[in-house]
Amino acid sequence: MTATLLKEASPPPVAMADRRRRARRRGRVIALAFVFPALLLLGALVVYPVLFSVGRSFFDASGTRFVGGDNYTEMFRDPATLKAVRNTAIWVVVAPALLTGLGLILAVLVEKVRWATAFKLLLFMPMAVSFLAAGIIFRLAYDEDPDKGVLNAAVVSVHDAFKGTSSYPTARARDGQGLTKGADGSYGTTAAASPGHTVDLGLVGILPKDLPQGARPAYPAAAQQAAVDEIRGVAYLDFTRGGGGQQGKVDRQESGLPEMKVEAVRDGKTVASTTTADDGSFRFQGLGSGSYTVRLPASNFAPPYQGVSWLGPALVTPAIIGAYLWIWTGFAMVLIGAGLAALPRDALEAARIDGANEWQIFRRITVPLLGPVLTVVFVTLVINVMKVFDLVYIIAPGPVQEDATVLATQMWLVSFGGGNNQGLGSALGVLLLLLVIPAMVFNVRRFRGSQR
Amino acid sequence: MNALRRGLGNSLVQAFLVVVGLVWLTPLAGLFVSSLRSAQDTAKGGWWTALKSPGQLSFDNYSALLGNSGMTRAFWNTVLISVPATFLVVVLAALAGYAFAWLDFPGREPLFLLVVALLVVPVQIGLLPVAKLFGQLGLFGTIPGVVLFHVSYGLPFAIFLLRNYFAEMPREMLEAARMDGGTEWRIFTRLVLPVGRPAIASLAIFQFLWVWNDMLVALLFADSSSQPLTVELQSQIRQFGSNIDVLAPGAFLSLVVPVVVFFAFQRHFVQGVMAGSVK
Numbered sequence: 001m002t003a004t005l006l007k008e009a010s011p012p013p014v015a016m017a018d019r020r021r022r023a024r025r026r027g028r029v030i031a032l033a034f035v036f037p038a039l040l041l042l043g044a045l046v047v048y049p050v051l052f053s054v055g056r057s058f059f060d061a062s063g064t065r066f067v068g069g070d071n072y073t074e075m076f077r078d079p080a081t082l083k084a085v086r087n088t089a090i091w092v093v094v095a096p097a098l099l100t101g102l103g104l105i106l107a108v109l110v111e112k113v114r115w116a117t118a119f120k121l122l123l124f125m126p127m128a129v130s131f132l133a134a135g136i137i138f139r140l141a142y143d144e145d146p147d148k149g150v151l152n153a154a155v156v157s158v159h160d161a162f163k164g165t166s167s168y169p170t171a172r173a174r175d176g177q178g179l180t181k182g183a184d185g186s187y188g189t190t191a192a193a194s195p196g197h198t199v200d201l202g203l204v205g206i207l208p209k210d211l212p213q214g215a216r217p218a219y220p221a222a223a224q225q226a227a228v229d230e231i232r233g234v235a236y237l238d239f240t241r242g243g244g245g246q247q248g249k250v251d252r253q254e255s256g257l258p259e260m261k262v263e264a265v266r267d268g269k270t271v272a273s274t275t276t277a278d279d280g281s282f283r284f285q286g287l288g289s290g291s292y293t294v295r296l297p298a299s300n301f302a303p304p305y306q307g308v309s310w311l312g313p314a315l316v317t318p319a320i321i322g323a324y325l326w327i328w329t330g331f332a333m334v335l336i337g338a339g340l341a342a343l344p345r346d347a348l349e350a351a352r353i354d355g356a357n358e359w360q361i362f363r364r365i366t367v368p369l370l371g372p373v374l375t376v377v378f379v380t381l382v383i384n385v386m387k388v389f390d391l392v393y394i395i396a397p398g399p400v401q402e403d404a405t406v407l408a409t410q411m412w413l414v415s416f417g418g419g420n421n422q423g424l425g426s427a428l429g430v431l432l433l434l435l436v437i438p439a440m441v442f443n444v445r446r447f448r449g450s451q452r
Numbered sequence: 453m454n455a456l457r458r459g460l461g462n463s464l465v466q467a468f469l470v471v472v473g474l475v476w477l478t479p480l481a482g483l484f485v486s487s488l489r490s491a492q493d494t495a496k497g498g499w500w501t502a503l504k505s506p507g508q509l510s511f512d513n514y515s516a517l518l519g520n521s522g523m524t525r526a527f528w529n530t531v532l533i534s535v536p537a538t539f540l541v542v543v544l545a546a547l548a549g550y551a552f553a554w555l556d557f558p559g560r561e562p563l564f565l566l567v568v569a570l571l572v573v574p575v576q577i578g579l580l581p582v583a584k585l586f587g588q589l590g591l592f593g594t595i596p597g598v599v600l601f602h603v604s605y606g607l608p609f610a611i612f613l614l615r616n617y618f619a620e621m622p623r624e625m626l627e628a629a630r631m632d633g634g635t636e637w638r639i640f641t642r643l644v645l646p647v648g649r650p651a652i653a654s655l656a657i658f659q660f661l662w663v664w665n666d667m668l669v670a671l672l673f674a675d676s677s678s679q680p681l682t683v684e685l686q687s688q689i690r691q692f693g694s695n696i697d698v699l700a701p702g703a704f705l706s707l708v709v710p711v712v713v714f715f716a717f718q719r720h721f722v723q724g725v726m727a728g729s730v731k
Contacts, residue, residue, distance in 0.1 A: 031551045031560075041604045123472075129480075130664070150499070
C-alpha cells in the first residue's frame with residue numbers, strides 16, 4: 001500500500017536519474033565557477049612562468065640558440081654567480097641555526113619574567129617592518145663613521161675606554177728643534193739628557209681648538225728646577241696665538257699638552273714612563289745617573305681608532321645577517337614559545353621534584369621535547385633565507401654589492417640589472433626553485449598524511 | 453639558599469632581557485630620531501647627540517616629505533596596490549577554498565595538491581616570464597599589473613589556509629543549509645564567510661603586510677608613475693649618507709602603517725605571520 005503510494009508520488013525512475021545527473025552537473029559547473037578565477041591566475045602567472053623559465057634556462061642570453069645545460073655549468077664557473085652560491089650557502093648554514101638557538105634561549109628565559117608579553121611584542125614588531133625600511137635602519141646603524149653609525153660609536157667608545165685615545169694624531173716636531181723622529185713614528189730628544197736636567201718638548205701641528213679641555217699654560221712648570229735624581233720638563237705646543245712667540249722656547253702663553261705619554265729610555269730600553277699633567281709637565285724621579293733619551297712614543301700620534309668596517313667586503317655578509325636576526329628572532333621566539341607552552345607540565349614538575357637544576361631540565365627535557373617545533377622553525381627559516389633579496393640589495397653599498405651578493409640578488413642583476421643575460425637569469429631562478437623543492441615535497445606529503 | 457639563588461638568577465634574567473630589548477629598540481629609535489633632524493645636524497654628529505640637545509628635533513623633514521609630490525604619489529600608489537591586492541586575494545581564495553573544501557568537481561584532489569606544491573615557489577622565477585606576458589598585454593608598468601602579480605603569488609597560501617579552515621566546519625551545518633534550499637552562493641556569503649572570519653582576518657593582515665612591504669615585485673613591474681614608496685625610497689639609496697633627512701622620514705612613514713596594524717590586530721597578525729611563514 002505504502003509502496004504504491006510512494007511509487008505514485010515519485011517520478012518515473014528514468015526521469016529521476018536524469019534530474020539527479022543534471023543536478024550534479026549543475027553543481028560541478030557552480031564549483032568550477034568558484035575555483036576558476038583563482039586557477040586561471042595561478043595557471044597563467046605561476047605555473048606557466050615556472051615552465052617557461054625552465055625552458056628558457058636552456059637557451060642563450062638572447063633566447064635564440066639552444067645551449068643545453070651551459071647556463072647551469074656557467075653558474076658555477078662565473079666568479080660572480082659562484083660568489084652568490086657561496087654566500088647563499090653561508091646564509092643557509094648560519095642564519096637559521098643562530099635564529100633557532102636565539103629564539104629557544106629567549107623563549108625559555110622570557111617565561112621567567114612578568115613582562116613576557118611586552119617583550120614578545122617588542123621582538124616580534126620588526127616582522128611588520130619592510131626589508132627596505134630595515135635595510136635603511138641598519139645602513140644607518142652600520143655606518144663606518146663613528147660620528148654617524150651607532151654601532152661603531154659604541155665599538156669606538158669601548159675600545160677607547162680600554163686602550164685609551166691618542167690625543168694628538170696631527171702633532172709633529174719642527175726640524176732641528178731638539179726632537180728627532182724615530183722609524184716607528186715616535187719622537188725622541190736629539191741630545192741626551194741626564195738626571196738634574198729639564199727637557200722641554202715642543203710640538204706643532206695641533207689646532208688650538210683640538211687641545212684637550214683643561215690644558216693649561218706650560219710656562220710656570222717649565223721654569224721649575226729638576227732635583228739631582230730626576231728629569232723633568234714639559235710637553236708644550238710651540239706656537240703662540242697671534243704670533244710673537246719664539247720657536248723652541250716655552251713662551252708665556254703657550255699651552256702644555258696634557259695626557260701625553262712620555263718615556264725615559266736608556267740604552268734602547270724604556271726605564272720609566274709617565275703621562276703629562278694638565279700643564280704638560282712630567283717628571284721621572286729616582287733615576288740612576290747616566291744619559292737618557294726622553295721619548296714621546298708613537299701611540300701619542302696614532303690616528304684615532306675608527307671602529308669596524310661593517311659594510312666592507314669582509315664583514316658585509318655577517319652584518320646583513322645581523323639585520324636579518326633583528327627581523328626574525330621574534331618569530332622564532334614566539335613559535336618556540338608556543339611549543340613550550342604545550343609541553344607536558346608534569347614532566348617538568350617531576351624533574352624539578354627529583355632535584356634537577358634548571359640547566360639539566362633545559363638540556364634533558366625541554367630541548368628533546370621541543371624537537372619537532374625546532375625543526376619546523378629551522379626549516380621555515382631555511383626556505384626564507386634562500387630567497388633573501390631586499391636586505392642585501394639595500395644594505396650592501398654599491399661597490400660591495402658583489403661581495404654580498406646572494407642567489408636572489410644575482411638573479412636580479414643578471415636578468416635585469418645590466419647583465420641582461422636572461423638565459424643565465426632563468427637558470428638561477430630555476431636553481432632557487434630546485435632548492436625549495438624538498439620543502440615542496442615535504443608540504444605535499446604532510447598534507448596528504450593529514451588527510452588520512 | 454635555593455630561593456636566594458633563584459632570586460638572583462631571576463634578576464640576572466631580567467637584566468639580560470632588558471639589554472636584549474634595548475638592543476632591539478635602538479635601531480628603530482635611531483631611525484626615528486634621525487628622521488627628526490636636519491641635514492646639517494646629521495652631518496655634524498650621530499643621532500644620539502640629539503638626545504642631549506632636543507632643540508634640534510622637528511617635524512620639518514616630514515612636512516618637506518609631504519610637499520614632495522614624488523613621495524606622496526608613491527605613498528598613494530602603495531595604498532592603491534596593497535588594498536586591491538589584499539581584497540582580491542581574500543575573495544578569490546575564499547571562493548576557491550570553499551570549493552576545494554565542500555564542492556565536488558573533477559580534478560579536485562590533484563588540483564589542490566598542485567596548490568600545496570605552489571606554496572613555496574619563489575617569486576623570482578615568475579619575474580621574467582610575467583614581465584614578457586605583461587608587456588604583450590600592456591600591463592607592464594601599471595598598478596593593475598603589480599596587483600595581479602601579487603594576487604597570483606599570494607593565492608596558493610591563501611587558498612591553502614582558507615580551505616583548511618573551511619574544511620573544519622561541521623558537515624551537518626552545511627547540509628542543513630542545503631536542505632533549506634540555500635544556493636551555494638547564499639551558503640557561501642551567509643554561512644561560510646562569517647564562520648571563516650578569524651582565518652580571513654589573519655590572511656588579510658598577512659597579505660596586506662606582504663604587499664605593503666614588497667619592493668622586489670614593484671621594482672620590476674611598476675614604472676615611475678606607479679611605483680610604491682619602497683621603490684621610490686630605494687631609488688634614493690644611491691646617495692645614502694647625504695639624504696638621510698629624506699630617507700629616514702620616508703622609511704618611518706612606510707613602516708608606521710604596518711606597525712600600527714600590528715599593534716591593533718596583534719593576535720590575528722601573529723597568527724597570520726605564523727601561518728604564512730611556510731611561504
